[in-house]
Amino acid sequence: MPSSIDTAARRVSPASLGAFPDLFIDYCTDFDAVADFYPGDWQSRTARRTAAESAAQRPADRDVLAETLLAQNERWGLDASTRSHIEALRDPASIAIVTGQQVGLFTGPLYTIYKTLTTLQLVEEWADQTGRPVVPVFWVEGEDHDFEEIAAAHVLHRNEVVPLSYAPDVEDNPGAVGRLALTDGIHDVVDQLDEALPPSDFKPAVMEHVRAAYRPGTRLEDAFAQLMRSFFADDGLVFINPDDARLKALSRPLFRREIESPQASAAQVGAASRALRDRGYHAQVTARPTNLFWLGDDSRRALDWEEHTFRLRGTDRTFSQSELLDHLDETPERFSPNVVLRPLMQDHLLPTAAYVAGPGEVSYFAQYGGVYEWAGLDMPLIHPRASVSLVEGKVQTVLDKYDLTVADFQTNLDPLFQNVVVDTMEVDVDALFSEALPQLHQTLNALKPEVEAVDRTLGASTEAARSAIMDEMESLKQKVVRAEKRQQDEVRAQLRKAHVNLRPAGTLQERMINVLYYLNKYSPALLNDLRHALQTDTSAHQVVEV
Incomplete structure (x- = not known):
């Protein structure tokens, strides 16, 4: 094959x-x-x-x-x-x-x-x-x-x-x-x-x-x-x-060492943890005396060291050190x-x-x-x-289409989506209409005195024309925005597909x-x-x- x-x-x-x-x-x-x-x-x-x-x-x-x-x-x-x-x-x-x-x-x-x-x-x-x-x-x-x-x-x-x-x-x-x-x-x-x-x-x-x-x-x-x-x-x-x-x-030898010196291993872990933090790293685990569990038939409970006594966490049951060592000799399978x-x-x-x-x-x-x-x-x-x-393959197609790598996909998809949309959109709608509308107003402003010079009553008609043109421009802008959104929705859907595959949840x-x-x-x-x-x-x- x-x-x-x-x-x-x-x-x-x-x-x-x-x-x-x-x-x-x-x-x-x-x-x-x-x-x-x-x-x-x-x-x-x-x-x-x-x-x-x-x-x-x-x-x-x-x-x-x-x-x-x-x-x-x-x-x-x-x-x-x-x-x-x-x-x-x-x-x-x-x-x-x-x-x-x-x-x-x-x-x-x-x-x-x-x-x-x-x-x-x-x-x-x-x-x-x-x-x-x-x-x-x-x-x-x-x-x-x-x-x-x-x-x-x-x-x-x-x-x-x-x-x-x-x-x-x-x-x-x-x-x-x-x-x-x-x-x-x-x-x-x-x-x-x-x-x-x-x-x-x-x-x-x-x-x-x-x-x-x-x-x-x-x-x-x-x-x-x-x-x-x-x-x-x-x-x-x-x-x-x-x-x-x-x-x-x-x-048994390892478990016996832990029972006989219940604070020693935790102290070693603690010292290393402090050294790691001093260097700017994290400490993955926190050790507690002792690092053993009691494995019962229906539960697994930590053995806590409390003033020369071992207590089964969450219970009133306690063991002396000698009792626990006797259990280790007789039933080592009870220790985890x-x-x-x-x-x-x-x-x-x-x-x-x-x-x-x-x-x-x-x-x-x-x-x-x-x-x-x-x-x-x-x-x-x-x-x-x-x-x-x-x-x-379906994911690689998305990566290739938008020139992306696996490392571009992080925990949150939104920043990547914004970056891709900016790169893929051919038209900046807001910028386009922001530039066009002042030019239209300027043209109408220049036209209005000339129209009024012919007939003063046509000034109102000029303003009506201005309003109609602005309405049409806004309608055109919304059409462009809807078209852009459809394109964005397609991009988001493709990126989401890749994100679910590469960074699920x-x-x-x-x-x-x-x-x-x-x-x-x-x-x-x-x-x-x-x-x-x-x-x-x-x-x-x-x-x-x-």
Whole structure:
């Protein structure tokens, strides 16, 4: 099948999009400016070899890790290439390129896919540069308790954004959302997706994968992993679900350190946050003692440190330090890391040499250097994921017509519309009539004495003629204005179409639109095409015509 991508990706400055924080922009384009917040230059071969050597020495128990991953991936469709990669993790020389994401409905926004594509691209690159076995790993984050954050997906239909929401009766804090079993209500959401996606040669296969994954009784995290697996079959992608007693048991040393020194990690994050603000950057996360949650059967609650006691947030339940350590020994699966400890758990378990991160993650890793030192871990290199805009032919036609680029489309369409209208309108109506009317008055003013010299009674007729001429001129002006408005309305409609596709709801396309819209329209082979079209130098936003 021919590629749906006809040209190589074009590169756009991330700063020009008005969508990324300064810290992320400098990380991508001027690393030296932020180097002291990170372990090394993500593009340096020397830094990569150093990170690989450190990562290879890290995992607590490679055999337990491998056995757990085999069991987990068996649930989602374990193929030969994934099995081979899992077995490779037993090799003490092997390393991992890791990414991850929350278990969003139908895999969530496009950035989940771009994270995965970047990870798969880097495997071969790192293998060549380090001479080591390299394994791609996807962290399936299902322990979060914010259900609304993962329960919606968005596709395009006739240049409108169509929201798809899965809304069963769920408590405000249902515990680990990944554990929730899909209800019969998922049928309605899948049917809405089916209705929103137009008929195509690829739709039957696409919908078959969706229906196979999202079935009543299936846990959200399993549905997510199964659908992701179908997108990347035979690529050897290894999925890991941290909500596993075996993995939590391996993580005891990290959790114990946090319980025994409940203010230490937060202090490290706080110091880095102040340093970032002093340099004019933002602090992405705010750490609180402690950075652990208690994972119950029906809720996930933060463990707050209060005067030598741990309190379960929102309840009266408390634990002494010794009680909490006893629980850690007996039921480690009851503990869940927050945004600070999650990457440390990941890198305690895995030989992570590089983590493929979105802009927010790149920002919060700048706060974590001291926490990694406190935990006795080396932070992996942080590689920005590919940031991408997919430009369909219908959108490219609009860009070409008005000589625009993707970067011209910002959060608000109005300024661009005004600029385009000024450039495209051939007539400035107000200026045209403002110039003509004084000339007419001047002519009539000069004519009136001559007329009155012939017959004084004709002065009134001259004024009547003036009034009639002004009325006709105003009528003509309104006709021109209506014609101009019709032209403006056409311009606005075309620009709005492009804006909805490129900046839906004002945000970047990659942050809202789901990949299924594009797979249905252009074939599931689009993912492989993108893998070859996108560059691993992700310092720029990449624009791909499809």
